[in-house]
């Protein structure tokens with residue numbers, strides 16, 4: 193069988209099949225499994241990329257029935273039952289009896305893709321390292337800026353999107369500016385940085401409910417984040433961002449370093465599957481699957497995780513893990529000649545987001561927690577789901593260094609990271625043709 197993707201869905205599906213009598217081929221366009229919830233810590237210099245992105249091949253090294261292929265899937269032929277992937281040179285065609293598609297999501301700029309040049313999203317290690325380059329570079333450029341009227345433009349950071357990713361990002365840039373970089377510069381005072389968190393919605397972390405949203409908003413204000421709600425972004429360029437405020441007035445925020453955390457849409461493989469099978473897509477391009485997570489009319493093809501639309505389930509890690517394990521279980525049952533077609537039941541284990549060091553919000557069942565207890569809970573849960581003992585150990589060390597102390601061990605940036613987007617464009621990688 194073939195699994196597409198090495199994120200939560202792809203990895204957990206493959207692992208769940210370790211004792212099944214199948215040969216599993218996992219095809220993914222990166223060589224690593226990625227723990228996306230901690231990308232913002234790579235971007236802000238707390239963690240190293242390898243801590244949240246261990247090599248898939250290494251994770252699966254003891255699983256004898258699994259092999260890993262690098263390549264971007266460009267075509268799924270539902271009739272011939274083959275998956276075509278494109279590694280750097282040539283194409284590979286892999287046949288399957290059963291297929292699990294866990295290709296996830298990509299940032300969505302709601303039709304304004306040109307915004308991506310100036311406000312990268314946060315979905316990949318490339319994105320996080322580029323963002324790290326942009327953040328630290330902004331402080332360096334501010335230090336060098338001869339024109340005092342332009343210094344503040346370098347020291348204004350704008351994050352678009354007040355969901356968990358945007359809040360975590362804004363909170364960490366604030367801590368970086370106000371704590372970590374203290375005393376590091378001679379011409380500028382990093383604590384005079386302005387960190388703006390923008391959203392069109394009326395509240396921060398709206399999905400956590402009014403009480404936790406209020407607590408998060410107050411904490412953000414305490415650590416110096418300027419939260420601006422009811423703001424519609426209408427334009428983004430190299431030196432600023434234009435918004436329409438609640439009264440319909442157009443305003444500009446001068447800022448070089450901006451980040452987009454406002455939305456995602458499903459992987460383009462979803463549209464391709466829908467076109468080939470007649471399945472419907474929801475408004476963000478996710479494939480509407482049957483209750484057992486299969487593609488309608490194709491009981492041998494499962495779509496799981498962020499690419500799956502079922503029962504209005506959110507695009508979160510637990511949905512990906514549980515739907516992937518469900519798909520693996522159905523395949524295993526079929527091989528053992530047991531009844532299949534069981535409905536997928538999601539068990540909501542809650543959600544959490546950090547706002548600053550020692551402060552998080554958590555919503556688990558009926559429990560609503562904010563502040564230090566929620567932060568401890570966040571810490572433990574994230575450690576549990578990080579893959580690999582060594583990664584957990586070094587992550588704890590880095591967290592101690594950054595949260596108890598005020599250091600950031602991973603401040604290395606390279607010219608390639610700062611120029612990442614334009615460098616990739618020049619090689620044609622970013623304008624690669626969409627899947628056939």
Ligand SMILES: Cc1cc2nc3c(=O)[nH]c(=O)nc-3n(C[C@H](O)[C@H](O)[C@H](O)COP(=O)(O)OP(=O)(O)OC[C@H]3O[C@@H](n4cnc5c(N)ncnc54)[C@H](O)[C@@H]3O)c2cc1C
Pocket residue numbers: 196197198199200201202219220221222224226227228229230231232263264265266294295296297314315356357459461496497498499507508509510512544545
């Ligand atoms: C910044 C950020 C923070 C988040 N924070 C949280 C959080 O705190 N809690 C939470 O529960 N969830 C969080 N999420 C959401 C969670 O990470 C996703 O729901 C989860 O990763 C979905 O898993 P998936 O396997 O469906 O997709 P992904 O994990 O995105 O994996 C998709 C995989 O498919 C591969 N792929 C894509 N297209 C192709 C192709 N054409 N060919 C080959 N391979 C392909 C990718 O390389 C990747 O390996 C966060 C997401 C982000 C981006």
